Amino acid sequence: MSSQHSNKSFRIVVLMAAFAVIALALFWYQAAPKVNLLSTxxxxxxxxxxxxxxxxxxxxxxxxxxxxxxxxxxxxxxxxxxxxxxxxxxxxxxxxxxxxxxxxxxxxxxxxxxxxxxxxxxxxxxxxxxxxxxxxxxxxxxxxxxxxxxxxxxxxxxxxxxxxxxxxxxxxxxxxxxxxxxxxxxxxxxxx
Known part of the structure; x- marks a missing residue:
């Protein structure tokens, strides 16, 4: 049972890490300034x-x-x-x-x-x-x-x-x- 529990904990940690990476990427994308190299x-x-x-x-x-x-x-x-x-x-x-x-x-x-x-x-x-x-x-x-x-x-x-x-x-x-x-x-x- 403990291997199932550690396996389940591992999955939860991986999912939380994936969500954290996605949230960080979305935050970075929203916060990044929209700058063109050349003006229109x-x-x-x-x-x-x-x-x-x-x-x-x-x-x-x-x-x-x-x-x-x-x-x-x-x-x-x-x-x-x-x-x-x-x-x-x-x-x-x-x-x-x-x-x-x-x-x-x-x-x-x-x-x-x-x-x-x-x-x-x-x-x-x-x-x-x-x-x-x-x-x-x-x-x-x-x-x-x-x-x-x-x-x-x-x-x-x-x-x-x-x-x-x-x-x-x-x-x-x-x-x-x-x-x-x-x-x-x-x-x-x-x-x-």
Missing amino acids: DSLSSTPDYFITEVTAQRFDPQGKLIETIHAEQTLHYIQAAKTLLEQPNVDRYSTSGSWHAEARQGAIEDGSNDILLTDNVTAVKKYQGSEDVLLNADTIHYLDQDKSLTSQGNATLTSNQGKTSAGTITTYINSEEVIMTGSVRGNYETIH
Whole structure:
């Protein structure tokens, strides 16, 4: 009987020790401070990935090249749902025209084919049967839906005929149409 009693006592001691360990673990878990290594604000402003020396090409359903983007670096931000481009160089092609642009910075929203180029932007628009047009601005926004380039901030359009500045200059890739608004000024020379 004494072996049963000591066996029973041993089990009780083991169970009490197990309960004590569990209670201590729960107490420690409750008392431990909830500290993140990085603050949530830091993480939301950090890219979820970046790629250097990027070249990306896009093709239409028939396999024809319609866009090439080169960038020294791309940084994707999942919270903002956008990709930032450093030193972007963009070529966009269509059946009747094309454009080439360079800037110090750029941005593409997730799921969009629009491209916002910022900081010392230069773009050359080519349209079949017409002379090339040079656009310079603080920002140039390519809108894929209407195939337009909208230049804002120190916007200038330079052609063989002269130079025009305006608050906003919008030109369309598939036509010769140009719309200028906000303090339009031109400088043209004629040769007799």
